[in-house]
Amino acid sequence: MSEKNGYNALETAVVTDEGKAMLVWRGEPPFVVEQSETEDFAAAKPIYEGNAKNLYVTGLREGTHFFRVRGATGVTDPPLAVKAHYKPGWLVWTLMLSGLVILAATAVAILAGHRASAAREREGGEP
């Protein structure tokens, strides 16, 4: 099983900063894709059953998630580990705050400019 081609869990874990991955696998259908939060798949849950050979997973929480595929003849590939590692909180909040400041400044500049130009227009001044 691979995010692209042939990775082993943890040694070749895929890292995503948006909590998403397109899983691709080989083998004979029908397939069952299982997801687990531990490498031993002790509490694995099936997330897909069908004949397709790919699956787009999104909304993965921060941490490592393990996936394996069972085909008609058993487990098709070594399991895949996907590490969801989001951007740090300080970067997110810095950008959010900056965005708010720039948005507020933009709104104020337009509003103030609009009022000033409207006042000039009422007084018959230059545009």
Next chain:
Amino acid sequence: MIAGAALLTPATGGILLAIFGTIWIGLGIWWGRKAKDLDGFMLAGRNVGMSLGSATTMATWVTSNTIMLAPLFALEKGVWGLLAYSTASFGLIFFAPLAARIHRVLPKGYTSGDFFKRRFGTLSWSFYLIITIIYSMAWLVTMGIAGGKLLESLADVNYVAGMSVILFVCVTYTIFGGLYAVIGTDFVQSLVILVGVIGIGVLILNKVPAAEIHADIAERSPALLDIWMPAALLAIFNNLFFGFGEVFHNNVWWSRAFAMRRKVAPRAFALSALLWLPIPVAAGFIGLCAGPLGIHIEKPDAVGPFVAASVLGEAGAIVVFIVVFCSLASSIDSLLAATSDLLTEDIYKKMINPQASPETLRRAAVGSVLVLGVICWAICVPAFDLLQVLFLSGPLVASTIWPVIAGLYWKRAPGWGAAAAMAAGTAVGLYAYFYIGWFTASLISAGISMLVMCLTTALAPSPTPFSWLAAKRDPQPEKN
């Protein structure tokens, strides 16, 4: 159902293309019979009213990206992602007062380039032209490629054939009718898009209760329900300033401001923003329904249309096809018209033939639509993945936000300051795109541009306040 197989047969797709292509060309030619002089061709006689004004603005802002990417944003980033996409409506709202000011200072203006040249001088105007031509061509070409690929996905129509038909239809009625034809067809397209997307959204939500959608997301993609999902939060302001930059700078929107009656323009832009807002919201929710409906996603960026078709059958697939065709045509014709205006007024008239008569300019405008169509077709044929080029234009267009604001409202903003703001915003924004992340580029560009514009105005203002009346008497000032 697997979301990846064609929804319709090529024959059905071909028939729909033929019917709607013929309708749009016929309507465009009929509406465009008034486009006899330059003002008629370029600006629909400068007399567009409220209903047509708001409809054309809304329809132009609904692109294939709205139909295809909004569901993807929801699928990848949850409700915050959907709302992040919707922030593009803010650009239209914030442009509303600018539209009023544009009418006031340039009552006989033709293009956004007129504004930059007259207000800031040649240096800033040159920077501006580079930015806007890159962005406009990227948008135009990506719409052409998207059209071909969508028709291929939806109905197995050959990519080159589908793309060629869409471009041919749009170029034809734009050549015959100019902005009259564009606005008239946009009115019909806006109705089709609104009814189609919202109608499909309502029908799907009736089949899949919200509680079921929530439960499915909680089970499969729990992070999408997190209020503080970093990937979603990062997208909000970047998308917002990308949208601001697109609307504030591009001649697509300035030409509409010039075309509408003075008192209509601000209200039409505000109303169009409200009309546009439900489109990505409805499209986004459609995308979130894939899980509870058991639809397997092979092509994530096509999740919206495939969910619609799976719920509504062939009738739904036909509606999706028509909505996608309308969203593409409404954007492509606007880009053709607005970019040809820019080439005619800012390149041909200002640089090549300043003495050109209005009749000559009208012929040049028609010719430039044709040339743009041919160039676009040639670039679209290989079907390069140019979406990244469009996203890269985010820092470029975001750098123009504050020069536009300063130019319209601040009489002492120096022309070289606007050029510096665009250059600095673009440079730092592009650096951020490649070395920090795409989700920072437009935001950082807007911020840097704002700082440079404010600092240059505060520390080195123009020695005399800019006069629009004096600029009108001397239309090519180099004072700044």
